[in-house]
Amino acid sequence: MTVLAIDIGGTKFAAALAEPDGTLRARCEVPVGGDPSAVLHTLLDRFPADAVGAVGIGSAGPLDLGAGTVSPVNIPAWRGFPLVAEVEGRLPGRPVRLAGDAQCMALGEWWRGGTGHDSLLGVVVSTGIGGGLVLDGRPYFGPAGNAGFLGHVVVDPTGDPCGCGATGCLETIASGPSMVRRALARGWAPGSVPPDARALADAARAGDPLALAVFAEAAAALGAVIADAATLLDLRHTVIGGGLAAAADLLLDPIRRTLTARRPATLSPVTVSATALRRDAGLYGAAALAVLPT
Numbered sequence: 001m002t003v004l005a006i007d008i009g010g011t012k013f014a015a016a017l018a019e020p021d022g023t024l025r026a027r028c029e030v031p032v033g034g035d036p037s038a039v040l041h042t043l044l045d046r047f048p049a050d051a052v053g054a055v056g057i058g059s060a061g062p063l064d065l066g067a068g069t070v071s072p073v074n075i076p077a078w079r080g081f082p083l084v085a086e087v088e089g090r091l092p093g094r095p096v097r098l099a100g101d102a103q104c105m106a107l108g109e110w111w112r113g114g115t116g117h118d119s120l121l122g123v124v125v126s127t128g129i130g131g132g133l134v135l136d137g138r139p140y141f142g143p144a145g146n147a148g149f150l151g152h153v154v155v156d157p158t159g160d161p162c163g164c165g166a167t168g169c170l171e172t173i174a175s176g177p178s179m180v181r182r183a184l185a186r187g188w189a190p191g192s193v194p195p196d197a198r199a200l201a202d203a204a205r206a207g208d209p210l211a212l213a214v215f216a217e218a219a220a221a222l223g224a225v226i227a228d229a230a231t232l233l234d235l236r237h238t239v240i241g242g243g244l245a246a247a248a249d250l251l252l253d254p255i256r257r258t259l260t261a262r263r264p265a266t267l268s269p270v271t272v273s274a275t276a277l278r279r280d281a282g283l284y285g286a287a288a289l290a291v292l293p294t
């Protein structure tokens with residue numbers, strides 16, 4: 001049975017047909033602009049209904065799994081959008097399964113990323129920070145579908161206010177925009193390039209002490225949250241994905257040092273790797289939702 005895998009991000013929608021073994025084909029991407037519902041239907045138009053036996057969708061959240069609705073932070077036009085019903089309307093009779101985009105990244109890495117671990121934590125570090133869990137070979141979504149909302153674990157109660165209403169969330173220290181904001185506030189001068197996370201990573205690689213300090217702080221905060229999650233859930237492996245996975249050379253070693261320092265010596269070590277599937281991790285996870293038994 002061929003399934004349709006859909007990845008709903010804040011800036012683009014992607015989709016592909018997936019074979020039961022996870023082989024992706026006929027993949028396409030549409031940038032989000034204007035009416036996101038029209039973009040969704042444009043994407044669905046690319047796939048003949050008779051080729052689709054089931055549908056798996058990974059979406060930016062928050063989600064309400066029970067209602068089948070999504071409210072992606074970066075798509076203001078979708079608040080409580082009935083994504084599952086919308087896709088079911090186009091593909092009647094096909095089962096449609098939904099999960100968070102970071103959960104799909106974790107599931108994709110578990111299924112096709114070759115980690116060899118039955119349980120893992122996936123962390124998406126991008127404009128925000130999300131996470132997903134696979135525990136004992138099964139994805140864990142939580143009752144509403146928002147398990148793994150790692151970006152809003154508080155790491156510094158005296159830190160900066162977060163958009164979620166709390167103070168000092170991981171996201172205020174280690175998301176791409178937060179790192180840039182923290183560097184600019186301390187006097188980082190990016191020169192002629194746009195002040196974004198890529199420029200900050202380039203500055204760190206060139207030895208800029210401000211950029212290096214901001215990356216070190218972000219990695220320490222990520223490491224602290226990963227260590228606590230691993231201690232809570234007996235995890236042995238974490239995969240880092242999202243746009244900042246491109247800065248794995250700056251993040252992974254300090255994350256590993258924090259993990260070593262914060263883990264109880266009597267527990268198993270936790271390994272950390274960058275995504276093997278890169279931008280397709282979420283699509284593989286969406287395919288896994290549709291292919292694997294529930």
Ligand SMILES: [Zn+2]
Binds near residue numbers: 151152
């Ligand atoms: Zn927050």
